[in-house]
Amino acid sequence: MSGLQHIACDLCDLLIAAPTIEVGQCALCPRCKHKISRLRPNAFVSLFAYAVTGLVLLVLANSFGLMQFKLAGNVAQITLWQSASELYFDAYKILSVLVFLFTIFFPALVLLMIIMFLITIKTGIGKFYMTSLLRLIFTLIPWSMAEVFIVGIIVSLVKLVTIAQMHLGWSFWAYTAFAFCYLKVLSLVDRYQFWHWIEGWQHD
C-alpha cells in the first residue's frame, strides 16, 4: 500500500498507519479484526484468467439445455436464458428482469468490467472511465447471485423429481463452473490493490 500514509478501517473507522504487507499476507484491523486488504500472489494474472474463463463458461452455459423434464412421454427442456425469460409475461415482467439481472447480467458485467479494468491498467487505454468502472464494479457485486441460483436450480429439481423424470443438462455444469470462477474473482478483488495498480501506472 505504498503512497498512502494512513488508512482507516471501513467498519470501525480506526485510523492506522498504512501497513506494508507482503504478497500472500492480509492486513487486519487491530480493533474490529476486519480484513482490510489482502495481497494474493499473482493477483493480476489470476484475476484475468478467472474472469476470462468465467465469461467463456457463461457463454457455454447459454448454448446447452439447463434442465430436462419428462412426464408421461411429454418432454420439456429449458435453457439458462429461458429460466429467466419465460417469466416475462403479465404482471411478472419485473421478476423476470430481476432474475435475469441477478443470475446472468450482473455477474457477467462484473467479470467484463474487471477484464476492462485490467486491460486499462496494462495498456492505459480507457483511463477516462476507470473511476466510474471501479465504482460500478463495487456497486454490482452485492447484486450478483450466481451461487444462490445454483441452489435454486437444485431445489426446483428436487421439487419435481417425485412426479417426473428430471435431467440436468450441460448448461448446469457450465454454469456451476462459471459461478466458481466468479467467486474466485471476488476473492481476488481488493480495493487497495486496485488503486495501487492505478497509481503505479500514473507515476510511470
Add this chain to the structure above:
Amino acid sequence: MTKYSKNSAAAAGLANCLGCGLVSPVEKKQCPRCHAPLNLRKPYSLQLSLALLITAFIIYIPANLVPIMITEKLAKVEYVTILGGIIELWQDGSEPIAVVVFVASVLVPIIKFIILFLLYFSVRFAPGMSITKRMMLFKLTHLIGRWSMVDIFVMAVLVALIQMNHFLSVLPGGGAIAFAAVIILTIFAANSFDPRILWDNLPQSDVDENK
C-alpha cells in the same frame, strides 16, 4: 453531538473514502483521488436504513400470506405460499431440501429483521451487548441476505419448465413480487447502515474490552 471513537479517522477530522480507501481531510468534500463525496459517516445512514427496513417489514406480511406460485396438477388447483411450499417438500420426503428452503426463505429474513432492528436500537439506547458481538451480527446480515432469493429462482425455473404441459401448470403469484421486494429492500437497508456509528459515543472501556 457525536463523540467519534478514540483514534478514529473522524476524530482527527479525516474521512475515509468508501470508494477508494484514501483518507483525506473532510473539508475537501470530494475525494481527491476518485471524486466520490467525502463524509465522516454515511449521511442519514440510520434513518435511511430504518425506513427501508420498516417498509420491508410491512411488505413481509403479504409476502407470506399471498401465494408465490399457483400450480395445477390434473385439474387440481393449488395456491402455494412460501411456508406451504416448504411443508409440501417435507411431506414429499425431501427433508434436507425443505430445511434449506426454510432457512433461506423464512429464517434469513426474520434473523435480518431482528439483527438490524437491534443494531438501530443499540445506537440510540444502551446496547447491553458488546461491540464485538454487534459487529459480528452486522457482518452476518451482509452474508446471509442474498440467500433468500432462492425461492424466487425456484419459481422462475418451475414456471419456465412446466409451461405448456397438459398435466401440470405453474403460474407465478403476487406473493413472489412482494417477497422479492422484501429481499431487495433488506439488502439496501443493510448496505445503507454505516457500522462505524456503532463505535461512536461508546464509552472507552467498551472499546478497549475488545482488544
